[in-house]
Amino acid sequence: MHIDIITVVPGLLEGPFAHSILKRAEDKGLASIRVINLRDYSTSKQKQVDDYAFGGGAGMVMSIEPIARCIEALQKERTYDEIIYMTPDGARFDQPMANALSLNQNLLILCGHYKGVDERVRERFITKEISIGDYVLSGGELAAAVVADALIRLIPGVLNDETSALTDSFQDGLLAPPVYTRPAEYDGMKVPEVLLSGHEAKINEWRFEASVRRTHERRPDLLRDNQPGKSDAESYKK
Numbered sequence: 030m031h032i033d034i035i036t037v038v039p040g041l042l043e044g045p046f047a048h049s050i051l052k053r054a055e056d057k058g059l060a061s062i063r064v065i066n067l068r069d070y071s072t073s074k075q076k077q078v079d080d081y082a083f084g085g086g087a088g089m090v091m092s093i094e095p096i097a098r099c100i101e102a103l104q105k106e107r108t109y110d111e112i113i114y115m116t117p118d119g120a121r122f123d124q125p126m127a128n129a130l131s132l133n134q135n136l137l138i139l140c141g142h143y144k145g146v147d148e149r150v151r152e153r154f155i156t157k158e159i160s161i162g163d164y165v166l167s168g169g170e171l172a173a174a175v176v177a178d179a180l181i182r183l184i185p186g187v188l189n190d191e192t193s194a195l196t197d198s199f200q201d202g203l204l205a206p207p208v209y210t211r212p213a214e215y216d217g218m219k220v221p222e223v224l225l226s227g228h229e230a231k232i233n234e235w236r237f238e239a240s241v242r243r244t245h246e247r248r249p250d251l252l253r254d255n256q257p258g259k260s261d262a263e264s265y266k267k
């Protein structure tokens with residue numbers, strides 16, 4: 030998978046992509062991410078990429094011309110499966126959307142800033158608009174990093190344990206069960222006996238039930254749309 034990200038603040042994306050799983054995916058040759066500075070496509074001396082809003086009002090609007098020049102230049106190099114605009118009025122990002130997007134080869138993500146982009150950018154170039162939640166960030170960069178992380182960790186081979194992305198919270202519409210590691214007892218707090226039993230079927234059953242209980246307590250809205258069956262217990266092999 031290749032992801033190009035267009036931004037006016039490239040520095041904001043350096044940290045997330047230089048570390049963690051994204052770096053590992055790049056090192057393994059499974060994913061590549063390129064950060065593109067929109068100001069490189071400005072023709073003004075001050076490298077301006079925004080302007081006052083027609084009709085007045087506070088806040089600047091990102092202009093169509095530098096964005097169009099940038100996207101058209103990138104499109105000469107590759108065909109994008111989706112051109113995504115990060116915006117609080119986009120479709121809410123969730124695990125099914127991450128799963129679907131992770132199947133793509135080439136993605137282009139445009140990060141909004143200021144009051145957003147000229148509406149004509151959205152009409153002309155954007156194929157998908159994504160919000161990571163009902164709150165407003167000061168730009169789309171952190172949201173783009175969230176989306177890139179959620180997609181890249183799903184690519185087979187990126188995670189050390191190949192199956193672990195399948196048992197994440199939300200993958201089957203349930204929250205993940207509690208997990209424990211050594212010591213088996215800490216200051217009187219014991220790990221549930223069944224997890225020490227070595228009995229795989231019982232462990233899966235316990236994890237499934239713990240998962241349903243946790244989802245019921247914390248996110249009952251997930252259970253309303255989803256009726257997990259007993260067979261889902263099979264997916265709790267960690």
Ligand code: ADE
Pocket residue numbers: 115116117141159160161162163164165166167168169172
């Ligand atoms: N840009 C600003 N806020 C955002 C959000 N919640 N999701 C995606 N992009 C954004």
